[in-house]
Amino acid sequence: MQLTGAEIVVKCLQEEKVEYVFGYPGGSVLYIYDEFFKQDKFKHVLVRHEQAAVHAADAYSRSSKKVGVCLVTSGPGVTNAVTGIATANMDSIPLVIISGQVPTHYIGQDAFQECDTVGITRPCVKHNFLVKDVKDLAVTIKKAFYIAQSGRPGPVLVDIPKDITTHSCEFEYPKTIAMRSYTPHVKCHSGQVKKALQLILEAKRPMLYTGGGVILSDAANQLIKLAHSLGFPVTNTLMGLGGYPATDKQFVGMLGMHGTYEANMAMHHCDVLVAIGARFDDRVIGNPADFGSISRKIIHIDIDPSSIAKRVDVDVPIVGHLPEVLGELQAAFDEQKAKPDAAALAAWWKQINEWRGKNSLKYKQGKEIIMPQYVIEKLYEVTGGEAFVTSDVGQHQMWAAQYYKFDKPRRWINSGGLGTMGVGLPYAMGVRFANPEATVACVTGEASIQMNIQELSTAKQFRLPIKVINLNNRYLGMVRQWQEMFHGNRHAESYVNALPDFVKLAEAYGHVGMQINRPADVEPALREAFGKYKNEFVFMDFITDQTANVYPMIAAGKGLSDMVLAEDL
Amino acid sequence: MRHIISILLENEAGALSRVSGLFSARAFNIESLTVAATEDSSLSRMTIVSSGSDSVIEQITKQLNKLIDVVKVVDLSEAPHIERELMLVKVRATGKDREEMKRVADIFRGRIVDITDSTYVIELTGDCSKLDAFLDVIEKSLVLETVRTGVCGIGRGDRILKV
Numbered sequence: 001m002q003l004t005g006a007e008i009v010v011k012c013l014q015e016e017k018v019e020y021v022f023g024y025p026g027g028s029v030l031y032i033y034d035e036f037f038k039q040d041k042f043k044h045v046l047v048r049h050e051q052a053a054v055h056a057a058d059a060y061s062r063s064s065k066k067v068g069v070c071l072v073t074s075g076p077g078v079t080n081a082v083t084g085i086a087t088a089n090m091d092s093i094p095l096v097i098i099s100g101q102v103p104t105h106y107i108g109q110d111a112f113q114e115c116d117t118v119g120i121t122r123p124c125v126k127h128n129f130l131v132k133d134v135k136d137l138a139v140t141i142k143k144a145f146y147i148a149q150s151g152r153p154g155p156v157l158v159d160i161p162k163d164i165t166t167h168s169c170e171f172e173y174p175k176t177i178a179m180r181s182y183t184p185h186v187k188c189h190s191g192q193v194k195k196a197l198q199l200i201l202e203a204k205r206p207m208l209y210t211g212g213g214v215i216l217s218d219a220a221n222q223l224i225k226l227a228h229s230l231g232f233p234v235t236n237t238l239m240g241l242g243g244y245p246a247t248d249k250q251f252v253g254m255l256g257m258h259g260t261y262e263a264n265m266a267m268h269h270c271d272v273l274v275a276i277g278a279r280f281d282d283r284v285i286g287n288p289a290d291f292g293s294i295s296r297k298i299i300h301i302d303i304d305p306s307s308i309a310k311r312v313d314v315d316v317p318i319v320g321h322l323p324e325v326l327g328e329l330q331a332a333f334d335e336q337k338a339k340p341d342a343a344a345l346a347a348w349w350k351q352i353n354e355w356r357g358k359n360s361l362k363y364k365q366g367k368e369i370i371m372p373q374y375v376i377e378k379l380y381e382v383t384g385g386e387a388f389v390t391s392d393v394g395q396h397q398m399w400a401a402q403y404y405k406f407d408k409p410r411r412w413i414n415s416g417g418l419g420t421m422g423v424g425l426p427y428a429m430g431v432r433f434a435n436p437e438a439t440v441a442c443v444t445g446e447a448s449i450q451m452n453i454q455e456l457s458t459a460k461q462f463r464l465p466i467k468v469i470n471l472n473n474r475y476l477g478m479v480r481q482w483q484e485m486f487h488g489n490r491h492a493e494s495y496v497n498a499l500p501d502f503v504k505l506a507e508a509y510g511h512v513g514m515q516i517n518r519p520a521d522v523e524p525a526l527r528e529a530f531g532k533y534k535n536e537f538v539f540m541d542f543i544t545d546q547t548a549n550v551y552p553m554i555a556a557g558k559g560l561s562d563m564v565l566a567e568d569l
Numbered sequence: 570m571r572h573i574i575s576i577l578l579e580n581e582a583g584a585l586s587r588v589s590g591l592f593s594a595r596a597f598n599i600e601s602l603t604v605a606a607t608e609d610s611s612l613s614r615m616t617i618v619s620s621g622s623d624s625v626i627e628q629i630t631k632q633l634n635k636l637i638d639v640v641k642v643v644d645l646s647e648a649p650h651i652e653r654e655l656m657l658v659k660v661r662a663t664g665k666d667r668e669e670m671k672r673v674a675d676i677f678r679g680r681i682v683d684i685t686d687s688t689y690v691i692e693l694t695g696d697c698s699k700l701d702a703f704l705d706v707i708e709k710s711l712v713l714e715t716v717r718t719g720v721c722g723i724g725r726g727d728r729i730l731k732v
Binding site: 122127179 | 578579582583586587590594624627628631632634635637638639640732
């Protein structure tokens with residue numbers, strides 16, 4: 001069957017069982033959009049800015065494991081999308097981004113809306129392609145979907161010049177794909193698994209440290225089973241929250257720069273550390289030299305060999321798909337008779353519980369001013385811990401991570417690696433498209449929300465009943481906190497002046513707006529939003545304490561045991 | 570330490586920039602880089618000379634392997650290998666220098682491949698240190714221009730880098 005390039009794009013997306021394409025039309029992609037118009041197998045979500053298209057596709061993927069798909073036009077369409085692509089790349093999210101390009105014979109001529117898309121996006125994608133012949137189009141899209149979701153996932157961009165979308169060729173969608181240069185699936189090394197088990201059994205102060213890899217590879221069940229058989233403490237990174245149930249008694253909380261006292265102390269003082277789908281990020285272990293000052297054995301399990309031994313030396317590296325590796329480790333453990341050293345483990349738990357006794361997340365809620373932490377705790381109660389929570393970036397993000405207890409994977413959606421302000425609202429949209437019945441809350445701040453505020457319009461068009469929890473402290477809170485701690489309390493450009501009236505703004509877009517000023521009103525307002533206004537988009541503007549800081553905190557470049565606690569101040 | 574890393578990669582547009590971009594993005598050092606198609610025109614062979622601690626070189630090879638277009642990566646300097654570089658040097662060759670320059674080129678097994686009444690172009694191959702030694706020996710003020718290809722290398726004996 002002879003098809004045009006534009007028809008081929010549509011057929012390929014249908015073959016991949018795509019449900020939604022997030023995008024924005026423009027000159028170079030008009031033939032593709034014309035074919036979208038003629039079909040009804042997948043739907044198109046028209047955003048108001050290309051950055052939001054990529055974020056929405058990203059959260060669609062994070063909350064469902066399916067590949068997120070976007071379509072943007074050439075030039076500014078692509079450059080607007082770059083922040084979204086880089087965000088997904090840092091957190092290893094599988095996306096396929098299709099971008100229009102000027103016709104092949106215009107490339108390099110500085111044509112209208114031309115940019116070097118493959119060049120601009122190269123450092124922030126897993127891979128990208130420029131299609132120069134319509135005969136290569138179908139196989140290229142097939143490769144894009146294959147590369148995006150195999151191995152360590154990531155975004156893949158396919159740049160399609162406009163003339164290619166009008167050329168015709170015989171269409172056949174490849175059933176499978178084999179690339180000699182890309183063989184992502186590796187079977188884990190059984191010898192290494194045995195070595196790891198040996199270390200685990202000899203441990204006196206063991207620790208399981210798990211990251212976003214557990215979520216991305218759907219390894220939560222295997223992790224829970226293994227952790228329960230071993231009885232070891234478990235900590236999650238910011239990206240790993242929900243990979244292990246936060247209400248489980250073996251969970252010691254998030255670790256890192258704003259992790260709990262017990263998680264960071266246990267991480268620092270353990271003698272055998274099992275890192276699972278985590279990458280010893282600077283926000284997690286602080287200064288690697290300080291981390292290395294205490295000797296401990298490290299077992300590192302990851303799909304990506306380059307994540308292993310990148311920031312810390314590792315004793316037992318295991319490369320593989322986490323569910324398989326954890327399954328094999330479990331089988332090896334079940335097979336042999338030995339158990340972890342019960343006496344040592346009891347002493348270790350005693351120590352951890354002492355650290356827990358510090359209650360490092362405590363704060364005081366008075367009668368007058370709303371504490372941001374309190375809003376998150378009430379959000380957790382009112383939603384029964386069942387909501388999908390997206391966040392932007394800053395203090396509110398850390399409070400959401402600290403105080404909302406995620407028991408299930410794929411419920412906590414945030415930009416951990418790139419730290420992109422403005423993701424929260426488009427993330428909430430993407431989550432809702434992937435989970436049409438879900439309760440979706442977007443925890444944000446008055447600064448972050450304004451970075452993609454135009455999406456209030458998209459949310460109206462698609463009737464998305466998102467609840468925006470705006471923790472409004474009139475400051476770039478995290479910037480202000482650092483200025484207070486490290487820059488002589490000089491608030492250089494961190495006060496947010498001339499804020500809009502968010503209630504009126506929400507209403508202008510056709511949504512429900514609320515402003516909440518008093519602690520006593522927090523819970524009733526949340527109950528109203530999630531009850532009476534269940535099916536509405538509600539913008540909740542919480543006027544919170546301007547001086548609240550996120551604690552505990554480890555200053556950048558300091559070591560894990562060097563925490564500043566709220567009570568120290 | 571200095572390492573010679575050999576890479577087989579798909580002979581695709583942009584493959585070179587993926588490799589060079591990786592080095593600049595991750596602050597790895599490149600002393601030289603050479604690339605050309607192999608006997609199989611779908612593959613290119615690239616040789617990169619880099620230096621760094623063992624952990625840096627380990628990261629370089631891992632990150633190279635991660636690139637979708639890269640088929641194979643080998644650190645040639647891990648085992649016996651041959652390394653060669655080609656250099657063309659244009660020198661002033663007049664008066665007594667004319668004879669002296671020819672003599673030194675002969676000692677280094679260089680060949681004079683272009684000649685005018687006042688200049689020679691000398692072609693020299695060898696490992697880096699040999700080319701450096703040649704430049705050290707000849708009078709600096711006589712050197713008009715030098716051009717070096719960068720290192721290419723191959724493993725000795727049965728070590729073969731092939732798909």
